[in-house]
Each structure stands twice: as structure tokens, then as C-alpha cells.
Amino acid sequence: MLELIVISTLNGVLFGMLLFLLSSGLTVIFSMMGVLNFAHASFYMLGAFFGYQLTKWIGFWPALVLAPLLVGAVGMAVERYGLRNTHKHGHVAELLLTFGLAFAIEEIVSMIWGRSPMDYRVPDALDFSAFTVFGTNYPAFKIFMLAVSVLIFVVLLIVLKRTRVGLVVQAALTHPNMVAHLGHNVGRVFMLVFGVGAALAGVAGVIAGPALVTQSDMAGLLGPILFVVIVFGGLGSLPGAFIASLVIGLVQTFAVALNGSLASAFGPLDPSLGPSVISDVWNVTIAQIAPILPYVLLVLILIFRPMGLMGTRES
Amino acid sequence: MIDAAPPASELRPAGRSQSLKFYGIWVVAAIALVVLPMIFSSGGSLTSFSLIGISIIFALSYNILLGQTGLLSFGHAVYYGLGGFAVVHAMNAVAAHGWPVPLPFIPLFGGLGGLCFAAVIGWVMTKRAGTVFAMISLGIGELVASSSLILRSVFGGESGITTDRTALPHMFGWSFGPQIQVYYLIAFWVMIAAIAMYALTRTPFGRICNAVRDNPERVEFIGYDPHVVRYLSYCFAGLFAGIAGGLTAINFEIANSAYLGAVQSGLVLFATFIGGTAYFFGPVLGAILVTYLQLGLTSLTTVWQLYFGIIFIGIVMFAPGGIAGILMMHRPLIRAGTLGTVIPSYLLALLPTLVLVCGVILGIETTAHYTASQGEGNVINLLGIPFNATAPSTWIIAIVMIVGGFLVARSTWRRIAEAWDRAMTGARDQGYLA
Amino acid sequence: MTAAIEIRDVEKRFGNVGIIHGLNLSVAQGERHAVIGPNGAGKSTTFNLISGHIAPTSGEIRLNGDLISGLRPFEINRRGLSRSFQVTNVFARMTVWENVRCAVLWATGHRYAFWKNVDDLPEVRQRTAKILDDIHLLHRRDVPAGLLTYAEQRELEIGITIAGGADVIMLDEPTAGMSHAETERAVALIRRLTEGRTLVIVEHDMSVVFGLADRISVLVYGRIIASGTPEEIRRDPKVKEAYLGEEAN
Numbered sequence: 001m002l003e004l005i006v007i008s009t010l011n012g013v014l015f016g017m018l019l020f021l022l023s024s025g026l027t028v029i030f031s032m033m034g035v036l037n038f039a040h041a042s043f044y045m046l047g048a049f050f051g052y053q054l055t056k057w058i059g060f061w062p063a064l065v066l067a068p069l070l071v072g073a074v075g076m077a078v079e080r081y082g083l084r085n086t087h088k089h090g091h092v093a094e095l096l097l098t099f100g101l102a103f104a105i106e107e108i109v110s111m112i113w114g115r116s117p118m119d120y121r122v123p124d125a126l127d128f129s130a131f132t133v134f135g136t137n138y139p140a141f142k143i144f145m146l147a148v149s150v151l152i153f154v155v156l157l158i159v160l161k162r163t164r165v166g167l168v169v170q171a172a173l174t175h176p177n178m179v180a181h182l183g184h185n186v187g188r189v190f191m192l193v194f195g196v197g198a199a200l201a202g203v204a205g206v207i208a209g210p211a212l213v214t215q216s217d218m219a220g221l222l223g224p225i226l227f228v229v230i231v232f233g234g235l236g237s238l239p240g241a242f243i244a245s246l247v248i249g250l251v252q253t254f255a256v257a258l259n260g261s262l263a264s265a266f267g268p269l270d271p272s273l274g275p276s277v278i279s280d281v282w283n284v285t286i287a288q289i290a291p292i293l294p295y296v297l298l299v300l301i302l303i304f305r306p307m308g309l310m311g312t313r314e315s
Numbered sequence: 316m317i318d319a320a321p322p323a324s325e326l327r328p329a330g331r332s333q334s335l336k337f338y339g340i341w342v343v344a345a346i347a348l349v350v351l352p353m354i355f356s357s358g359g360s361l362t363s364f365s366l367i368g369i370s371i372i373f374a375l376s377y378n379i380l381l382g383q384t385g386l387l388s389f390g391h392a393v394y395y396g397l398g399g400f401a402v403v404h405a406m407n408a409v410a411a412h413g414w415p416v417p418l419p420f421i422p423l424f425g426g427l428g429g430l431c432f433a434a435v436i437g438w439v440m441t442k443r444a445g446t447v448f449a450m451i452s453l454g455i456g457e458l459v460a461s462s463s464l465i466l467r468s469v470f471g472g473e474s475g476i477t478t479d480r481t482a483l484p485h486m487f488g489w490s491f492g493p494q495i496q497v498y499y500l501i502a503f504w505v506m507i508a509a510i511a512m513y514a515l516t517r518t519p520f521g522r523i524c525n526a527v528r529d530n531p532e533r534v535e536f537i538g539y540d541p542h543v544v545r546y547l548s549y550c551f552a553g554l555f556a557g558i559a560g561g562l563t564a565i566n567f568e569i570a571n572s573a574y575l576g577a578v579q580s581g582l583v584l585f586a587t588f589i590g591g592t593a594y595f596f597g598p599v600l601g602a603i604l605v606t607y608l609q610l611g612l613t614s615l616t617t618v619w620q621l622y623f624g625i626i627f628i629g630i631v632m633f634a635p636g637g638i639a640g641i642l643m644m645h646r647p648l649i650r651a652g653t654l655g656t657v658i659p660s661y662l663l664a665l666l667p668t669l670v671l672v673c674g675v676i677l678g679i680e681t682t683a684h685y686t687a688s689q690g691e692g693n694v695i696n697l698l699g700i701p702f703n704a705t706a707p708s709t710w711i712i713a714i715v716m717i718v719g720g721f722l723v724a725r726s727t728w729r730r731i732a733e734a735w736d737r738a739m740t741g742a743r744d745q746g747y748l749a
Numbered sequence: 750m751t752a753a754i755e756i757r758d759v760e761k762r763f764g765n766v767g768i769i770h771g772l773n774l775s776v777a778q779g780e781r782h783a784v785i786g787p788n789g790a791g792k793s794t795t796f797n798l799i800s801g802h803i804a805p806t807s808g809e810i811r812l813n814g815d816l817i818s819g820l821r822p823f824e825i826n827r828r829g830l831s832r833s834f835q836v837t838n839v840f841a842r843m844t845v846w847e848n849v850r851c852a853v854l855w856a857t858g859h860r861y862a863f864w865k866n867v868d869d870l871p872e873v874r875q876r877t878a879k880i881l882d883d884i885h886l887l888h889r890r891d892v893p894a895g896l897l898t899y900a901e902q903r904e905l906e907i908g909i910t911i912a913g914g915a916d917v918i919m920l921d922e923p924t925a926g927m928s929h930a931e932t933e934r935a936v937a938l939i940r941r942l943t944e945g946r947t948l949v950i951v952e953h954d955m956s957v958v959f960g961l962a963d964r965i966s967v968l969v970y971g972r973i974i975a976s977g978t979p980e981e982i983r984r985d986p987k988v989k990e991a992y993l994g995e996e997a998n
Contacts, residue, residue, distance in 0.1 A: 104621060280469075520862055529842050540821070
């Protein structure tokens with residue numbers, strides 16, 4: 001039991017930090033530009049695929065730097081040539097544009113790399129077990145993932161607190177309408193923020209690719225959870241996104257690890273009752289309902305705290 | 316500049332000739348639905364017409380949210396799917412118990428299924444509008460789609476639940492076995508649902524929906540609770556989506572969890588937005604086009620969804636009014652008689668734009684074939700001309716067509732914009748704004 | 750007779766910043782009451798508090814004797830209070846006719862009705878036509894509100910505000926940005942349309958204020974420093990010092 005708790009906590013925090021790499025960019029972009037970037041998870045996927053391809057060509061370490069830069073460039077192009085032209089049609093049009101992009105990126109990725117999982121391996125330098133807890137080897141690559149996410153988290157914090165751009169971003173978080181009055185270089189700030197957000201998602205993709213599955217449906221699977229995270233945390237709140245990322249990361253990881261069901265806790269139902277909704281619910285394991293838990297949390301937060309955990313804004 | 320008064324300003328909104336024209340359109344639509352299968356009577360076209368009819372209802376129901384109330388939903392297929400399951404269970408129950416309910420009434424159960432779920436979950440969902448609503452609708456969509464795989468007794472797991480539409484009591488001697496009978500059943504419901512949804516836009520509630528879309532804040536200061544308006548709108552959308560899903564279940568005699576999924580939700584959004592949300596007939600056009608393309612393209616290319624994505628992005632960026640918006644832009648020009656001045660610029664733009672489009676298609680198909688085949692069977696047949704996906708010449712042709720087509724087309728597009736401005740100014744001076 | 754609007758000890762704070770401190774104001778039935786004060790004095794906040802746009806931090810607001818503080822805007826509107834906005838706030842994509850008609854629907858009892866043809870409601874049609882005639886926009890009835898000129902949008906704003914037939918009308922700077930001729934026209938319009946109703950108006954144009962109001966309240970830094978007839982306000986030394994004096998200099 002203790003083994004399960006330790007391992008799951010580690011994995012949960014890791015997954016949570018990955019989610020935060022994505023949700024932080026999404027939150028900052030939303031706060032500054034009012035755009036909910038539906039294609040954010042697609043940038044994550046692009047990161048994984050670019051990482052895979054570049055690793056094959058030039059090795060993992062150069063890929064770790066290059067792939068996020070490439071994804072960031074794609075993000076900046078999307079802002080410059082797509083969103084900026086759509087802005088005049090309003091936020092719904094912008095959201096729809098990124099929705100269309102997410103759709104198109106998934107199709108392009110599966111057109112180029114196919115629909116089956118990639119053979120994206122952990123680099124040899126990190127292919128050993130870091131330590132052993134309760135007889136389970138914990139892979140070094142996961143520790144590396146955790147280290148990278150924490151490092152980026154710290155760098156982000158410093159950038160936010162100590163630099164000019166950081167101050168602008170912070171101002172935007174608290175006073176969303178103020179950025180419009182900043183003057184001449186708003187366009188460039190937006191492009192930069194969008195690019196950095198995309199690049200962060202790209203980093204998450206490169207490091208998550210070998211550990212999770214690199215496949216053309218990975219954006220479609222992660223995207224909805226990402227949106228749950230930022231609605232749960234409160235739209236536009238970075239601390240909220242952080243807490244929500246960890247909560248959802250931990251909840252999902254623990255749920256997957258648990259095999260209990262009502263049947264195992266209270267004994268099987270009388271088989272003469274036959275198949276019914278009750279028997280479905282009775283027999284389902286916690287691991288099986290893991291995929292729906294984030295959405296259950298979403299419904300609960302909507303009922304009890306429609307603003308989200310740390311949210312202050314109506315919409 | 317826009318001071319000129321419109322010519323008609325009588326107190327009654329619709330004159331006699333206008334109402335004649337109005338009823339005329341509906342009568343023509345009904346006749347078209349009756350006559351169509353007599354002209355195109357092959358099994359394939361009957362199936363296509365049936366699917367198009369269903370997606371018309373589905374897209375119109377989606378537009379109650381998007382176009383009428385300004386709610387962007389990413390999970391509308393939930394109501395479509397639940398309607399489908401409600402109908403399958405209703406049909407199986409009717410057949411098992413021998414209840415005297417003939418098939419034509421069955422879609423009502425689908426509507427009821429959609430309505431009930433919308434009524435339960437909608438109150439929480441519609442607390443928020445805008446972006447938050449969009450995210451919530453996505454989350455609920457995922458929740459229902461994933462839950463449907465867990466509740467196997469209701470949703471039948473991966474394989475779904477089947478039914479037999481001929482096992483129900485017959486009506487007018489129709490067994491509803493042949494596709495033509497199912498087509499007429501669907502056509503009947505298309506008319507009913509379309510008339511009902513159109514009528515809804517002409518009610519006090521329908522108009523307040525528009526007001527909530529335009530300015531929810533101000534609505535609160537004229538006595539209305541926007542939350543209630545959004546909720547009711549959501550329920551109506553669920554009702555009609557359920558009817559559409561029910562008809563699908565009758566058509567295929569099965570309901571499965573794919574009906575509820577994100578792909579279905581995305582398709583209805585595409586159809587509605589491509590058609591145009593600002594006019595009632597927009598989603599009808601969109602549903603016809605998207606369903607037709609979907610049926611036609613799947614046999615032609617493996618990457619048909621990519622074309623959808625590109626068309627959708629193009630519409631969002633360059634014509635957010637959709638096809639209906641593009642068509643209706645020409646109304647003041649036709650009325651003012653200045654349309655003729657725009658046509659030449661259209662014709663001029665046609666060729667380079669076509670070259671650009673063909674270049675993009677060639678590029679996409681070449682890439683798709685190159686990566687999919689890995690060196691074998693890589694000849695593409697495009698407009699009857701064979702291209703070799705591995706030959707550098709094919710790639711060069713595609714790039715030349717895209718770049719050259721774009722550069723030339725862009726200058727012709729500018730010409731359209733200029734001609735358009737002149738024509739529109741002319742129309743405005745005569746007092747035609749829309 | 751109970752006052753149309755009675756504000757008692759209302760405070761509004763945003764975080765640590767107090768915008769309104771201990772506001773007291775009473776507007777009698779049928780009175781035309783102007784609220785004036787320098788920029789940032791809290792005039793618009795006062796309007797937002799009364800109309801339910803924001804809730805007061807403490808204190809109470811009564812409409813015809815009923816407590817309304819903390820109610821939602823539509824609940825307050827249904828009790829007979831209607832307001833306009835300083836920044837034009839119409840339904841941009843809908844026609845002028847639809848704009849006014851939507852504002853008539855609740856008051857004529859049609860509410861959320863989805864079983865009635867909206868074009869087939871004679872009293873709604875007549876009332877909408879009457880209001881459009883009153884605000885001189887009948888000839889523009891089929892134009893989308895977003896395409897109107899600025900002055901026309903301001904008139905439509907007033908039209909929407911009075912359409913529901915509320916007995917307390919609140920207008921937030923109805924003549925802001927208008928030319929002199931347009932202002933005169935608007936004042937005549939307001940005077941005529943609010944005949945027999947209670948009017949609360951925020952206005953910067955002193956000729957409008959002194960020409961229209963029966964009573965005037967002066968709001969400075971979230972407090973009413975004087976309240977009285979135009980004559981009394983003109984003579985009040987505190988007002989001269991805080992407000993009019995500044996302008997005279």
C-alpha cells in the first residue's frame with residue numbers, strides 16, 4: 001500500500017507538472033489575448049513528433065532544444081498570420097480558428113507519421129533506474145522529466161517576477177483590458193507570449209513523448225483534460241492552474257493505480273439480477289473510471305464554485 | 316452616407332406579397348423533398364439524401380445555440396447520441412411488448428431523450444456563457460462519451476445496440492424496410508423540425524435569444540435573466556438534436572458510442588459554421604455541403620478530414636458569415652442593380668484561385684501518398700492526370716502552382732475588394748443596406 | 750409618500766479601495782433628480798449600485814419602499830426601474846425595431862413565451878411603434894442598430910430604457926458626445942418621455958442639468974455633499990468650492 005502511495009504520488013506530481021507546463025501557457029495566453037487556444041495540446045503533440053523525428057536525425061539532446069524552438073515558431077506564425085487577422089471578428093472566431101487548427105494539425109500529423117504509435121525511445125544516457133523503492137525501479141527519465149518541468153517552473157517564476165515582459169504579463173493577469181493601452185509593441189508582445197506558450201507545450205511534448213505514447217491522437221486525448229484544468233483552477237489564474245494541474249495529475253494517477261470496485265468492496269451482486277446499470281456501476285473498477293474523473297471534478301466545481309478554484313472573473 | 320431611409324417603412328412587418336413568398340419557399344422545399352427520390356432513385360442517392368436530411372435537422376438544432384443564442388458548444392453530439400440510444404431502446408421495447416406505436420412517432424422518443432438530459436445538465440452548464448461555456452460543453456461531451464463505454468447495459472459498449480425497424484407496427488401498410496420509405500420518414504421529420512425551429516425564431520423567446528447573443532449584459536436591464544434564456548435555448552437544441560439522432564438510429568438500425576463523440580460534435584460545428592450562422596437557411600446549406608463532401612471524399616482520398624479542416628479555417632478567417640453570409644452580401648447589390656460591376660472581377664479571380672486550390676490538393680495528396688505508401692503504388696490520379704508521388708517533378712509542380720497561384724490570385728482578390736467597395740457604395744447611396 | 754429611491758448608508762469597496770462611502774440619497778416620486786460631480790466621484794458606480802449591476806458592500810437601497818439592494822438587475826427592472834448606459838449598449842446586430850421590441854416584451858407579459866408569434870402581438874407592435882415614433886427613429890426601423898449614427902444610437906438607448914414602461918428611469922449621461930443641436934433635441938425628448946415618471950440623471954452638461962432637474966445632488970469622492978433645488982445648489986458654498994467653483998475658475 002505504501003509502495004503504491006509513494007510511486008503514485010511521484011507519478012501524479014510528474015503528470016501534474018506536465019499539465020502545468022501546458023496550462024500555464026494556456027492561462028497566460030488567455031489572460032493577455034482573451035483567446036482560449038484550442039490548439040495548445042496540438043503544440044504539445046507537435047513537440048513530441050518533432051522531438052521524435054529530430055532525435056532520429058540528430059539525437060535527443062539537440063532535439064530537446066530545437067523541437068520546442070520549432071514549435072514556438074509555428075505558434076508565432078499562427079498568432080501573426082491567423083489570430084491577428086481573425087481578431088476583428090471576435091473571440092468566438094478566434095476560438096474557432098484554433099479549433100480548426102487543432103483539427104488540421106492532427107490530420108497533418110497522421111498524414112505524415114501515420115496513426116500508429118511512434119517508436120520514440122528514452123535516450124540511452126537516461127535509460128537506467130534512478131532508485132528502487134519497495135522493489136520497484138523508478139526510471140531516471142521520469143526524474144529527468146520532473147527536473148525539467150520544475151526547472152522551467154522556476155525560470156518562469158523568475159521571469160514573471162523580475163523582468164519587464166513578466167511585469168506586463170502579470171499586469172495582464174490582473175487587469176485584462178489594460179494591455180490594450182500599453183501602446184506600440186502590443187502586437188510583438190502577443191506574438192512572443194504565444195510563441196513562448198507554444199514552445200513550453202513543445203518542451204512538454206519532447207519530454208513526455210518517450211515516456212507516454214507518441215501518437216496522432218495524443219492531442220485529442222490531452223486537450224479536454226487541459227481545458228478541465230484551467231476551468232477547474234479558475235480561468236486566467238496561474239496559481240489556480242498550478243493547483244488544478246497537481247490535483248488532476250494526482251487524482252488520475254491514483255485512480256489508474258487502484259483496482260477496487262464496489263463489487264470488490266461489498267461482494268458481488270446477486271447474478272440473478274442480470275445485467276443492468278446497477279451491475280455496470282457495481283463492477284466497474286476505479287482504474288476504469290479514471291478517464292472520466294477530471295470531468296466529474298469539472299461538474300462538481302461548476303455546481304459548487306462556478307468561478308473555479310481561484311477564479312475571480314465571470315468569463 | 317447611410318442616412319438614406321429604406322423605401323418601405325409600413326407598420327406591418329410582413330406584407331401580403333412577402334408572406335406569399337415566405338410560404339412559397341416552404342412549399343417548394345416540401346415538393347423538392349417529395350420529388351428528389353423520383354429523379355435520383357438509386358440506392359446510393361437515397362442513402363445520401365437520408366443522411367443529408369438528418370444532418371440538416373442536427374445543424375439547425377446546433378444553430379439554436381450558436382447562431383441564435385451565441386453559445387459555442389463543443390459537445391452537441393451528446394444530445395444527438397442520447398436521442399439515438401433513446402430511440403433504439405424505445406423501438407426494442409415497443410417491439411418486445413407489442414405496443415401500438417408505429418415507427419413515424421418513434422423519433423419523438425429521441426427528442427425526449429435529448430431534451431431530458433439537456434434539462435438536467437443544462438442548468439449548471441448555462442450558468443456561464445462564452446469561452447467557459449465552450450470548455451464546459453467539451454468536458455461534458457467527454458464525460459458522457461467515456462461514461463457510455465462504462466455503462467454497457469445501456470450503451471452496449473464498443474459495438475452499440477441494434478434494433479429492427481420492421482418489427483414495429485406498420486403504418487399505411489409501410490413496413491419501413493426499404494430505404495425509400497425511411498427516406499420519406501426522414502423527409503417528413505425534416506419538414507416538421509425545420510418549421511418548428513423556424514417558428515421558434517419568430518417567438519418572443521427566439522428574439523430574446525438574439526438579444527442575449529448580441530448583448531447579455533443589457534438583457535438583464537430589460538427584465539430578462541440571460542441564464543434562463545440560455546437554459547431554455549439549450550433545452551430546445553437538445554430536443555431537436557435528439558430527434559436527429561433518433562432518425563439516424565432508425566436509418567442504421569443501430570446506436571453506438573461514436574454517435575456521442577467529439578468527431579460528431581466537431582462535424583456539426585463545421586457544417587453549421589461553414590453554412591453560416593446568421594441566417595436560418597445557413598446551416599441547411601452547410602449540412603448539405605458537409606455531408607455531401609463527407610460521403611463523396613471518403614471514397615476519393617484518405618485525408619478528407621484535412622480538407623474539412625482547411626475549408627473551415629478558410630471560412631473562419633475570410634468569410635465568418637459562412638456561405639449564407641457570402642450569398643446575402645450580394646442582396647443589396649442585386650437590389651441596387653450594381654452586381655454587374657463585380658462579376659468581371661470574380662471571373663478574373665476564378666482561374667488563379669483554381670490553380671492555387673489544385674496546387675494545394677496536389678501537395679496534400681502527394682504528401683499523403685508519399686508517406687503512406689513508402690515507395691510503392693504511388694501514382695495519384697488527379698482530374699484524370701496521373702502524378703507520381705515520388706517524382707521530384709510532382710513536388711515542383713505542386714509548389715509552383717501554390718506559390719504562383721497565390722501571388723496571382725492575391726492581386727485578383729484585391730481587385731474584387733475594390734470592385735466590391737464601389738458596388739456597395741453605389742447600393743448604399745440608393746439606400747440598400749442589407 | 751414613500752420615496753421612489755431611498756439610499757441609506759451605502760458603501761462600496763473594491764478590494765481595499767472604497768469608491769462609495771456612506772451614501773445617502775432620496776428621490777421623491779415624480780421628481781427629476783440630477784446627480785452631478787467631478788470625474789471619478791462615483792456617479793456611474795452609484796448607478797450600477799441602484800440598478801443591481803454591482804451589489805453594495807453594506808447599506809440598503811429601496812425602490813418604492815421595497816428593499817432592492819443585492820437583487821439581480823432583471824429583478825430590479827421587473828420592479829419598475831430601468832436604466833441607460835453611458836457607453837452605448839444596444840443590440841448591435843438586431844434592427845432598431847427588434848431592439849425596442851425586445852425591451853417591450855417582458856413588460857407586456859410575454860416573458861419567455863415560445864408558443865406565440867412575436868409579429869402577431871398587437872399591443873407589442875403598437876407600443877414599439879409608439880416608442881420609435883417618440884424617439885424619431887421610425888424611419889430607421891429596419892436598420893441594424895450597429896449601423897446607426899452615434900446620436901441615433903443614443904436616442905435608441907433612451908428608447909430601450911423607457912420601452913418597458915418603468916416608473917423610475919435612470920439615464921447615464923444621455924447627451925454625452927452630442928452636438929449642441931442634438932443635445933437640445935435630446936433634452937426635449939427626455940422631458941417629454943419621462944413626463945409623470947421619476948427620473949434620475951447623471952450629466953456633465955450644466956445647461957442640461959439646470960434646465961431639466963427639479964432637484965440636484967452633488968457627489969464628491971463617493972459622498973453626497975449637497976442635495977437641493979437648482980437654486981439652493983447654485984448658492985451652496987460647499988458646492989461652489991468643490992465643484993462649480995473649480996469650473997468658474
